Amino acid sequence: MDRGATGEEVERVVAAAERLGLKAHPIPGAQRTAVGITGNKGAVTTAVFEALPGVLEVIRVSHPYKLVSREFHPEDTIVSVGGVPVGGTRIVVIAGPCAVESLEQTVTIAREVKARGADLLRGGAFKPRTSPYAFQGLGEEGLRILAAARDATGLPVVTEVLDTAHVELVAAYADCLQIGARNMQNFELLKKAGKTGKPVLLKRGMSATLEEFLLAAEYVLAEGNPNVVLCERGIRTFSDFTRNTLDLSVVPAVERLSHLPIIVDPSHGTGRREKVVPMSRASIAAGADGIAVEVHNNPAEALSDGPQALTPGMFSELMSQIRPIAMAVGRTA
Amino acid sequence: MDRGATGEEVERVVAAAERLGLKAHPIPGAQRTAVGITGNKGAVTTAVFEALPGVLEVIRVSHPYKLVSREFHPEDTIVSVGGVPVGGTRIVVIAGPCAVESLEQTVTIAREVKARGADLLRGGAFKPRTSPYAFQGLGEEGLRILAAARDATGLPVVTEVLDTAHVELVAAYADCLQIGARNMQNFELLKKAGKTGKPVLLKRGMSATLEEFLLAAEYVLAEGNPNVVLCERGIRTFSDFTRNTLDLSVVPAVERLSHLPIIVDPSHGTGRREKVVPMSRASIAAGADGIAVEVHNNPAEALSDGPQALTPGMFSELMSQIRPIAMAVGRTA
């Protein structure tokens, strides 16, 4: 309460809490009175209290999410993506081109990464592009190509869905629906992806707090779909030597608050090929359950995001460098 | 080029440019060679060059947008929203509740703000909410209520559309489609809103650069719809005394780069009622074409965002304070 709040104003806060079925506990202090409010089973809007006269600030003490919370589900969740477990002892490596460009390109890259130890194939058929004049992806043709690459290699497929109108289409081809950073708070998309029951790879938004990230996952779980893999891909800050700032501390933070697996995308996170290998090592060392990297057989001619794609040779080097790190943290890769 | 780049590497950059129909101009310096590239009519991907050996950095000198640019359309655009011109001499005031809660609430507020000088009615029927457990809006029922409030007051209606699946529905009721900050880079939604031809109020994303903001508008214009009103609503920074940091410098920046009108939303921008009036004054003084504010007849019981809503009395005060500022900058309100 404000320093000058009257007893009557305190009473009105207590009454407001009781109207909501909660209990209010006034705590008189030397200079002002605080009111503790308890008894809420779900999330309570703070607005009811903030709008009352004499109220200085409403401070939330418990978390607004439930289903994603480790408090309510203490054991680690392991998500099966086309038979590949994400979240267990084994580090998962997701690799492939930024965009699906052609059948030949995609199958070639899929074989290259499979041979070098990748677990899942990634590739964009629907591409979110900052400019309307940039290549927007092959659409359904791209999905067919990804399915063909899966047939050729056995690698399950992760691909992005941009719009509720495409959820069923993408789910018909993919083993895992990716929801990109720009759509992390596209709530209709989260709900519809949740309804499919398919695994969802949810990327953290560029300016998402940890609480917003977990609440976005809560949208999927609230539809009865527990198969969410979180993915850190860098946040937007003033720091300008990388495209985004990879916020690796989120890995142990998620591990503490949630039972969901979390992987890291160091390609988008740094935007620079030469930082992908060291930041992949760091991700695994921080405790991530896997990494997602872009690999292209010809980065110089890639239709999108060439500068962050690894060549197959660099991907070999990446695999050989993360294996000892995985062992050092008691895992395999 | 890198300091140690060979002549052959420079040649390869020149050849790559020529393959794209561009001209390359090598400029040898004391320590390294730069290559200027000209001749591009549209946007060129920098990836082609960044991936070549010997290339240190690709620096873009011209803008990737065209249709929104003042270079290509020097005169100010005036967007008509249900007959109300946005972008002309008169400052436009958009007011209404955060969420449409009931017919009575909405019509009451609409009458209050109309009587005090508002030009357009705002109110959310589809609400983007961080938590899946928060009130998500009345949906089509909310749209019908907004239409009734328009009938009752004559105020054209601005309301948010969250999903491509609802664009036609919302367009059937609203005079202007709002695309919220979380959807600024929901490119499918931008395209579909563009196709309706209806005015679009496009809010800046929480971590959007000015270039991304203008490119999002370019998506709408590229569909043949020139009726875009930009809206600054605060960006996400470390600064924690307001919910977002209102970046008012974007107003003169947009005015310089683009012909589109720009308004400011100081309610979401600050998240605090007591800052709405001073920041509204500042917005008009900075050159904004209008403001959008939340007004509620009973903020203490508002179903969302109560702490930032003005009462009708505060809205009167706001109007009386922005009028002299508008006059001071040669406009009316």
Place this chain on the structure above:
Amino acid sequence: MDRGATGEEVERVVAAAERLGLKAHPIPGAQRTAVGITGNKGAVTTAVFEALPGVLEVIRVSHPYKLVSREFHPEDTIVSVGGVPVGGTRIVVIAGPCAVESLEQTVTIAREVKARGADLLRGGAFKPRTSPYAFQGLGEEGLRILAAARDATGLPVVTEVLDTAHVELVAAYADCLQIGARNMQNFELLKKAGKTGKPVLLKRGMSATLEEFLLAAEYVLAEGNPNVVLCERGIRTFSDFTRNTLDLSVVPAVERLSHLPIIVDPSHGTGRREKVVPMSRASIAAGADGIAVEVHNNPAEALSDGPQALTPGMFSELMSQIRPIAMAVGRTA
């Protein structure tokens, strides 16, 4: 407390509070217990409690500053800088070159700005420069030039002090000591500037929260010097179309929390000359007590920060534009 905290752990928190002479109020809730702590007259370190077993989080409810707080000093403070009141009804305009370059340049500019309505002269004799190879200022020679410009025009002088070793020297010449953004948390400098009793113009650090800003001022007041003028000059964010992001909402926020006057520096805040006039208008409209702008008689040859300096002609235009805004908010300029 943690959800699983034991009664014994709660007792230990209560005991820790009592050892510090405070009172603890346990509030048992449905799922966890909170403990309210009251009775602190000054600031209490939260670390004592955070380190105890079973403690989930320590949330500070009251402010850690006192002397700068409006709670303890409700009336506005008016700081006299060489006889010019800062914080009263009249808007104060501080103008001058970024760096003092020569006697002729400084006196010329001082006369130009005086003739057009400036109240105080600014100019750097000691310059903080990002690069060791950039012009570092004329030092004491620059101070003598500023004093001569004051003699020539009657304008009191504001100039920056960079180091405790120079505080007495600068105080011997200047009417007001400026502490720059990079030194906002140079606590020894704050203390020593406080001891001089001279007015201090304290610029907000590039990444300073409002609380840190006010605590930096508290360092000066704690030395018995109440003459502090706060100055917003832009914060560092991802937003890249201005050099810094001018956070104008801090103006009403400071006005609410503190009795100290606050001005705005739109030259450094935006880094671009063409944004100085609109953002000066916006600053006054937001409620600022003044502005500080860079003026140079020949910006093209300025030794530092040319692109943000106004010509004398632009400064005339600025003055003619802020006067009606000042009147619109009930002030004069």
Place this chain on the structure above:
Amino acid sequence: MDRGATGEEVERVVAAAERLGLKAHPIPGAQRTAVGITGNKGAVTTAVFEALPGVLEVIRVSHPYKLVSREFHPEDTIVSVGGVPVGGTRIVVIAGPCAVESLEQTVTIAREVKARGADLLRGGAFKPRTSPYAFQGLGEEGLRILAAARDATGLPVVTEVLDTAHVELVAAYADCLQIGARNMQNFELLKKAGKTGKPVLLKRGMSATLEEFLLAAEYVLAEGNPNVVLCERGIRTFSDFTRNTLDLSVVPAVERLSHLPIIVDPSHGTGRREKVVPMSRASIAAGADGIAVEVHNNPAEALSDGPQALTPGMFSELMSQIRPIAMAVGRTA
């Protein structure tokens, strides 16, 4: 140049470059002319050009620093701190209390960390504190205690210097002068620390770009002192689950641009004890040359920063976890 820049305006840019002894290379494009400028041996101010009519933007292509640059000094620098090499194959661990509180506390902790494998002792005698009412450190008495702890354990001492007035005093006791994040751009302090010739541990400022960080180090090297160890300790962002956002990508970025060693401080970087061990692992995996961590024998009663301090037991765990990571990247710890 601007799209509408005249030939005469281009000529004026060329002439300005020639007056500075540089060469200008106009490159006419389809829509506008660019001018490449070469021949600068040191840093050139861009302001001269930005202020000329017709100039749209000045883009810097080469780096403004020299001495810290790997281009000019390709081999890794190894800094000897009291005989301990920083920057070689062996990972360096700096450990100790946040603040020196007493002889007994400091010697106890020094012995604990020495026994568990620390290489250097850290501890603050002069403490930069946000509030003037917080414990400011023991000053010279603290320095004497650190020296005694060195005598007792053989661990060289790293301690912070806050003010130019204390540089000689601190240098008389310490093996390495720490310059804290808040003072990264206290240029007088950098110069004076440089002049001592002592190793300098330079922490990155909370909002420092990589270029500013390297230029701050350049200040020390420009005084003839090549013994600089860089330290990443977290940047300030919107992300609120840690106190700062540890920007580990800076490690490979520094490694590429500079020959100086870089370590990471995960205690301040995260502000939370439970994140120190995983982020230490991640730092070493990213390629850091060492870590600096806070250890306290009784964190619950530490006079500052208790929540981020490790107990000696946790420090043992840390050492046992980073050793296999060091081995995995071909180093020892």
